Amino acid sequence: MSTAAWLQLAVFMALLLALACPLAWAMDAVMAGRFALGRRLEAPLWRLAGVRPDEESGWLRYAQGLLVFNGLGLLAVYALQRLQAALPLNPQRMAAIAPDSAFNTAVSFVTNTNWQGYAGESSMSHLTQMLALTVQNFLSAATGIVVALALVRGFARHSAQGIGNVWVDLTRATLWLLLPLSLVLALVFAGQGVVQTLAPATTLQTLESEAPQTLAMGPVASQLAIKVLGTNGGGFFNANSAHPFENPTLASNWLQMLAVLLIPAALCLVFGRMVGDARQGWTILVTMSLLFVLCVVAATALEQQGNPLLTRWGVDQAASALQSGGNMEGKEARFGIATSALFAVITTAASCGAVIAMHDSFTPLGGMLPMALMQLGEVVFGGVGSGLYGMLLFAILAVFVAGLMIGRTPEYLGKKVEAHEMKLVSIAILVTPLLALLGTAVAVMTDAGRAGIQAPGPHGFSQVLYALSSAANNNGSAFAGLSANTPFYNTLLALVMWFGRFGVIVAVLALAGALAAKKRAPATEGTLPTHGPLFVALLAGVVLLVGLLNYVPALALGPVAEHLLLWPR
Template sequence: MTTAQWLLLGAFVAALLVIAWPLARWIDAVMAGRFALGRRLEAPLFRLAGVRPEEETGWLRYAAGLLLFNALGMLAVYALQRLQGGLPLNPQGFGAVPVDSALNTAVSFATNTNWQGYGGETTMSYLTQMLALTVQNFLSAATGIAVVVALVRGFARHGAQAIGNVWADLTRATLWVLLPLAFVFALAMAGMGVIQNLAPYAVVGTLEPGGAQTLAMGPVASQLAIKMLGTNGGGFFNANSAHPFENPTALTNFLQMLAIFAIPAALCWVFGRMVGDLRQGWAVLAAMGVVFVLCVVAATAFEQQGNPQLSALGVDAAAGPGQPGGNMEGKEARFGIGASSLFAVITTAASCGAVNAMHDSFTPLGGAVPLVLMQLGEVIFGGVGSGLYGMLVFAILAVFIAGLMIGRTPEYLGKKIEVFEMKMAAIAILVTPLLVLLGTAVAVGVAPGRAGILNPGPHGFTEVLYALSSAANNNGSAFAGLSANTPFYNGLLAVAMAIGRFGVILPVLAIAGALAAKKRLAATEGTLPTHGPLFVVLLIGTVLLVGLLNYVPALALGPVAEHLALWTR
């Protein structure tokens, strides 16, 4: 990495810590109901809906409410897409979205995946962009926050039968966390050049005599804000954050990267505050941070090295193996390799999926870094809420492994980890690898799946593996090069997204309920400290070994094989 790239990484980490600390205090106060003005303002809404926020429920009723809420969201998004041709705010006259694409998009946005098999500016009306996609960006992010707060309550409480009120948690996360942050961020982005209007698409002249070009317009800044803050990632434009109307400058690019990590980083400290020991939050944040920095260094180094075949062709024989200046294919010149690689790692470490460069054009191992981050389960910061509850499941597994090594019943935060919790943790950890590997096998094994692969060999396999990894882990970024907007892939990826989301949420809530009912154990000399460097190393090792080993054969067939072929020709 160059000096400038190190400075960019350092500035990002420093700015993130500065932002996340006060944000954590705010989220903790809001979700605990200590925001007095908020309680007064939300009271009429609760009365209108017949909700009593003080009446908490067990995990089963909490989960049922969450499933109902998300099912209704899917239905609304699907209906708006199918009916958009007859609805207002459609200056381009777009017709109904095809059934398979509409279903895929409805599942995608309800699960915080935001996978897009279509071009936004050529498919969705302004009304659909705002009322379906932008609204669901708020609600899916609120779902993640609600789940992680419920899980942390399970650790913090003892002898309790309830983990919270799902409707109160969803309302507070939306009204007092996501909405104010998105409002301020949208104003900032609009002030820096991100467009925000309801005008018809503009037709402008080009340098070619008589030439004309159509420029898509629309309410971009409002969707961009929650797309980043909610780790959603679905772009208004097909080019996503590489589009100059959506990400015009290096400053907007830096702020968008900060927005992706802001809430996931803050939630680590919210966890520490809620369990009464900030060191616990620091330990989880440190584990995430170490893996993140290593991945940024690796991705940037691979991209800076470039393509050795260009040197072999005599582009710059004196430069030695590699590509002079690094691999700029598929990258915006205004961002360069450093900001593009950093963005790629951030968006796949979080379950965001927004992109400012074409991951398909990365070097084989440079593209493998975002792929691996998704396959780890999106726990390195991860999505809003989902990253932390995924990491806490790995923490439960880590203390279980430590307990086996010393012959002691595992404990975490004063709660004994027993058979039920380990069964649920195993389900939460294994559901996504099963979806990814089985889905990839099906896709490359049947004719409709193979028909979508445009690149032969290992690269084409990686494109399929990346798509299933992105869908099952609710990331949403695409390797491209795969024709995925077909009935086969729209159906397959929709199933992966739905099971990948709720197949993890349900066992996590079951763990929350079981832990809340347990009594707190006093720490003894044999208790494993879970706030120091030893536990950080143990947690990182558990994530890397358990999270990644499932994918080693698949990675060998894809990016590793492509890398070896590239460097041995």
């Protein structure tokens, strides 16, 4: 990497950690009910809804509440899309969304995936963008947060039957965490030039043509704030964060990158505070940061190498002019390679899906890194909440592996990890690769699936594998060369997104209930320390081995094979 790229990465990590520490303190206070003003304002809401805030539930009732809550959200988002032609705030007279596309979008935003098979500015009315998509951005992010906190309570409590009150947790995560942060960030974005208006469009005279150009507009800043803070990723515009109305300045780009990882990083420290050992939270955060930095370095280096085919075709002079800094295909000149690679790693590490460059135009191995980050299970920071509970699953697996090595029952944070817990961990870890790989197999074996592939050979296979990996792990980014806005792909991806989200969540909540009911086991000389460099290395190794081994044959057929084709035989 260049000196500028190293400096950018160092400044980014320093700012992220500096912001995560105070946010973690505030989040812990808010979610534990120590925010006095919040408790007074919540009281009328509880009476109106008939909720008893002090009444906690077991894991099954907690899971049922989340499933009902998100199921109602799915119906609401679907209905608003289908009825938008007859609803107000539709200045461009958008037609109703097709049933299969509406179903896919509804599942996508409910599951925090935000996969978009449509162009938002030419498909969605302002009302749909605000009331359906933006609102669900808040609620899906809150769902991830409360599941992570429920699992942490399972570690922190002993001989307990309850893991929390789902309605209290969802309310506090939305009202006192996501909403205030999004309001402040939206105002900052608007100050940077991000569009925020109910006007339908503006007409400009360009320098390229005498004919005027019409540019779509709308309430962008308000959606952008929660899009990045909630690791949602769905953009108001089809070009997402590459659009100048959505990302007008270098400052707005930096704010978006920091906002994507801010809450996932802070949640690691909240975990340490809740279990009464700050070192545990820092261990998780350092592991995530280590894997993240390695991926940024690798992605940047691969993109700065350029495309060897230009040299192979005898166009050395053109190569030096077109890619003097590396592979600029699909990247904006105002961001460049280093920032584009950093953003790509951030968005796929954090289950966000926002993009400032076309991942489909990355070099084969450069594009494989974002794909592999998703296939790890979105645990390198990961989505809001989902990154933490995903990494904690790998932490349990790591102590289990260590226990097998020395022949004793593994323990993590004072809880013995036995057969029941390992079954739940195995289910939660294996759900997403099973969905991604089976979905890819179905797509490439059927005529309807192959019809969407535009690029022949390994790259076409990579496009399908990326799409299913993105859906199963609730990321939402894409190798956009795949024509996925068809009934086949809309249905297939929607099913994969739903079970990739809630199949893991149900298993995690069941694990939380099992851990909370356990007695705390005292530490002995044989207990594995779960903090410090040794456990960081063990945890990172387990994440890489277990997360990627499932996908090695598929990656060999796609990006690895494509990379080998770039070099003369």
